[in-house]
Every structure is written in C-alpha cells, then in structure tokens.
Amino acid sequence: MTDDLLGRHRSVLPDWLALYYDEPLEITHGEGRHVWDSDGNRYLDFFGGILTTMTAHALPEVTKAVGEQAGRILHSSTLYLNRPMVELAERIVHLSGIPDARVFFTTSGTEANDTALLLATTYRRTNTVLAMRNSYHGRSFSAVGITGNRGWSPTSLSPLQTLYVHGGVRTRGPFASLDDHDFVAACVDDLKDLLGHTRPPAALIAEPIQGVGGFTSPPDGLYAAFREVLHERGVLWIADEVQTGWGRTGEHFWGWQAHGRNGPPDIVTFAKGIGNGMSIGGVIARSEIMNCLDAHSISTFGGTQITMAAGLANLTYLLEHDLQGNARRVGGLLIQRLRAVAAQVPAVREVRGRGLMIGIELTKPGTDEAYPEAVSAVLEAARAGGLLIGKGGGHDTSALRIAPPLTLNVAEAEEGAAILERALRSIP
Incomplete structure (x- = not known):
C-alpha cells in the first residue's frame, strides 16, 4: 500500500x-x-x-473541543464576529508581554511572517529588512527573501532588500572562537558597521533558536544588545516564535525572553504548536504597528472557529499542566x-x-x-x-x-x- x-x-x-x-x-x-x-x-x-x-x-481535551465546535459551525471568515477567536486573542495578548497588543490570526507561520513584514515595512516606509544568517522564515516569496539558509531558498528574487547579520550560530563563523561576551560585542560592532552603510531598515527578524537551521542559537542577550542599537534608529524587532513559543524551550514561555532585558519585541509571530496540529499562525504587535495599514483586509481561513477552539483547548491544557x-x-x-x-x-x-x-x-x-x-x-x-x-x-x-x-x-x-x-x- x-x-x-x-x-x-x-x-x-x-x-x-x-x-x-x-x-x-x-x-x-x-x-x-x-x-x-x-x-x-x-x-x-x-x-x-x-x-x-x-x-x-x-489529546482528548483538544479532540473534544474540535468535535463540539464542528457540530456547531466550522467557519465563517473574519467578516463576522467570532467568539473563539476573540477569546484566544485575549489570552495571547495577556501572555505576550507586549503593551496594548493586537493579534491577527493566519493559517501558518509563513503567512504570519509575511504579515509581520507587511506591517514593519509599511510602518517604517522602507523595504529593507535585517535577517540572520542560517535563518528560515517560511516558503512564500517574501519569506524566502529573508531566509538565510541556502538549502531552503530556491530564488534570489525578492520584493525586499535583505541584509544578513552575524550571530545566529554560536559555534561557527568568524566570531566562533570568542567567549560569549566578546562574541556579542563583535556581533554588535558588525551590526553597527552594517547600519553605517545603509539607510535605516524596517526591522530585524530573528528566531531566538533557529529551527530549520539545526536548533542553533546565540548567547543569551544578543538580541537585547541588538535592540539597543536598533531602537536608537527606530528599527523594529520581530521575534519569529513559530518554533520556540509556548514554553518549548523550558526556561522561558517565549524564546525572546532570553534576550528581553529591554522589554518585549515590537512584533512576535507564532504558529505550529498552538493548534496541536490544526492550522493556526498569527502575529502579535503593538496597536500602533498593527493598525498602520490604511486599506481593508480580511482573512478567509485565519482564525476560523474550529482552529480557534483547538487552540484554546490546547493552550489551556498546556498552562494547567505546566x-x-x-x-x-x-x-x-x-x-x-x-x-x-x-x-x-x-x-x-x-x-x-x-x-x-x-x-x-x-x-x-x-x-x-x-x-x-x-x-x-x-x-x-x-x-x-x-x-x-x-x-x-x-x-x-x-x-x-x-x-x-x-x-x-x-x-x-x-x-x-x-x-x-x-x-x-x-x-x-
């Protein structure tokens, strides 16, 4: 067979x-x-x-929630009020650590990162984006354009101008021989030098632990140090939490919290585990960033009732069972x-x-x-x-x-x- x-x-x-x-x-x-x-x-x-x-x-709690929701309604689109979507968004806003946050639901991590890029480039009025070497952010045209991993980047064509930064891989590259303190300092100096040769970009997008890249990560605090440099120039920080979110790293609920001495990121993207197999992705951002778009938009399948029911049950189980x-x-x-x-x-x-x-x-x-x-x-x-x-x-x-x-x-x-x-x- x-x-x-x-x-x-x-x-x-x-x-x-x-x-x-x-x-x-x-x-x-x-x-x-x-x-x-x-x-x-x-x-x-x-x-x-x-x-x-x-x-x-x-998981019985999730399958029960999905079955009960399927018996009521599977889907209606974002053109109508959706109670499970509002309830899950409320819980995610509370857990995010981002002040005055808003949530937009998508169907995947790729689409979530696409949305984050749309928000950041619109808010900042530039299509230049910083990304990490060895990174992976999805398979759409724009997500491939910021992916720093040759094996998962089938084209060099992109709607974005992407500049790649050192630091996502601790034990390889030109700074691998340095201790953690000097490694971070060298990466920060390299970032400053890079920014000195270009107009300020829209954002830095980074996975706290690189997933497809082989579960590599920088020393704790690298992205906090990057953020100090970026914040002076108004550049946003996007944390791609598609693989690291929801407590998987054990030490933190979000991967960015290992780098969070200066507060949460401006934008967080998530997907994968929150639906426990159901197709859920999403973006969390400060309201001024989320609301910067000046055209109408909807999502046909993002936040549909059956996936939100699964996400609510799954998140509840995760939190109640530590x-x-x-x-x-x-x-x-x-x-x-x-x-x-x-x-x-x-x-x-x-x-x-x-x-x-x-x-x-x-x-x-x-x-x-x-x-x-x-x-x-x-x-x-x-x-x-x-x-x-x-x-x-x-x-x-x-x-x-x-x-x-x-x-x-x-x-x-x-x-x-x-x-x-x-x-x-x-x-x-």
Whole structure:
C-alpha cells in the first residue's frame, strides 16, 4: 500500500516536495507521544509533525473541543464576529508581554511572517529588512527573501532588500572562537558597521533558536544588545516564535525572553504548536504597528472557529499542566543523556538546545566538515529502532532535530535516548 501511495504521490505532487526516508512512511494515527504507520509499526515521535503536535497526539481535551465546535459551525471568515477567536486573542495578548497588543490570526507561520513584514515595512516606509544568517522564515516569496539558509531558498528574487547579520550560530563563523561576551560585542560592532552603510531598515527578524537551521542559537542577550542599537534608529524587532513559543524551550514561555532585558519585541509571530496540529499562525504587535495599514483586509481561513477552539483547548491544557516546566525538567535530563552518549561518538560535534528543542550536529570525525550522509543514516537507524526524529542545519543538513511533544515523560525520554544512542554508534 505504501509503495502504491508513493507512486501516486510522485505522479501528482511536485518533485521538490521533500519526503523523509529511503522508503517514505505513511502515518495513519497517533496517541500521546506515539504514532503508527500504515504497516502497523509503532514509533516514539520525537519530531511532532515538525514541532506542531505540541502537547500530544489525539489529546482528548483538544479532540473534544474540535468535535463540539464542528457540530456547531466550522467557519465563517473574519467578516463576522467570532467568539473563539476573540477569546484566544485575549489570552495571547495577556501572555505576550507586549503593551496594548493586537493579534491577527493566519493559517501558518509563513503567512504570519509575511504579515509581520507587511506591517514593519509599511510602518517604517522602507523595504529593507535585517535577517540572520542560517535563518528560515517560511516558503512564500517574501519569506524566502529573508531566509538565510541556502538549502531552503530556491530564488534570489525578492520584493525586499535583505541584509544578513552575524550571530545566529554560536559555534561557527568568524566570531566562533570568542567567549560569549566578546562574541556579542563583535556581533554588535558588525551590526553597527552594517547600519553605517545603509539607510535605516524596517526591522530585524530573528528566531531566538533557529529551527530549520539545526536548533542553533546565540548567547543569551544578543538580541537585547541588538535592540539597543536598533531602537536608537527606530528599527523594529520581530521575534519569529513559530518554533520556540509556548514554553518549548523550558526556561522561558517565549524564546525572546532570553534576550528581553529591554522589554518585549515590537512584533512576535507564532504558529505550529498552538493548534496541536490544526492550522493556526498569527502575529502579535503593538496597536500602533498593527493598525498602520490604511486599506481593508480580511482573512478567509485565519482564525476560523474550529482552529480557534483547538487552540484554546490546547493552550489551556498546556498552562494547567505546566508543560513548560515539564519541558525544562525532562528536556534537561534528555540533553544530559545525549551529551554523555555524544562524548563517545567521534562524529558528534555538538549537542545543543533548550528544553525539548535539541540539536545534534554531526561532522566528519576530526574535522568541522558537514556529514549529511551520517545524518541521513542516523535518521534511518532511529526509524528502524522505533523513533522518529528530524534533521536540518545550514551546513549541508548537518544536524539531527529532536522536538517531542511537551508531555514527554522520563521513561519515554530514556527510551528515545537509548534508540538514538544505538543509531549514533552505528555511524561508520
């Protein structure tokens, strides 16, 4: 059945639509932290549909909310008042830390980042944008135009003038040998030099932890230091929280809070985990920025009743069960366990991350050269052992990405680590 489905997939879908594994699998159902494929194989899920199944598969509170809402009405568009959308927006405004905030709902992180760029460039009256090297912000025309990762940027054409800044990757690049304090200082000096050669841009957009880039991050405080420089010039700070939001990093509810000594960002984008699989994205911004557009707009599918019902139930569950705390505790144990394993595997260059957002970078032993063949081999070996993980990285797909649902327990973390250990030790 899977072979037939693969052939049908290839005959009607684009060649560039990526599939994992030499023999792609069809996931048919899930429960908790596990999923099953069409052949009946059971897997521990350490990737959650690219960080989208944030709490658990088939979480009863979410499925009940979706079912009850489906029995009333699925959708009406933003042309009509929508109680679940207002209720979720109220909760997000409260959690955002942004004063006098407004929320606009979209269907994806890509669309959320598109909207943030529209707001920032309109508010600032310039199409110049600062972005981080090794970054990823989506697959739309404008989002690709600010993506600093060659593997996910299929065109250099863009409606924006993008300038790329150092700092998103701590252990590579010209400042990698510096300590954290000097690293931040060097990146700030580089930013100042860059701004001295161009007109002030609209905004800096940055992921607190780079997702597709391999779960890399700068030292805490880098973006706070950047913001001091940007604020003097009126430049906005957009935090792309599509992968880091809602407590996944454990230490903070939002990734930007590791860099927040000067207050929250001007704009925050979110998506993925808030819907626990339902298509929700969005933008949070100060009212003066959100309201700067001088034309009418609507969203046909953003904020539809059924997705908002899912988001409300999911967010309530996350907060009532302290899943941020669970991510900190269980994620901390998992990182320690993986670092102990990595010390015995020459191909592992670094284990990094926070909470339940962990990257394992692989390089050819004794070098800093990317080892994408090993990444693919570990991905396959983990699957054979009953574990699903992801991959990424800005250096020829050099990293494994580990991001389980936030309800992961200690026994499951140990089980996944043991499978990963066997897979890593199989690297030739």
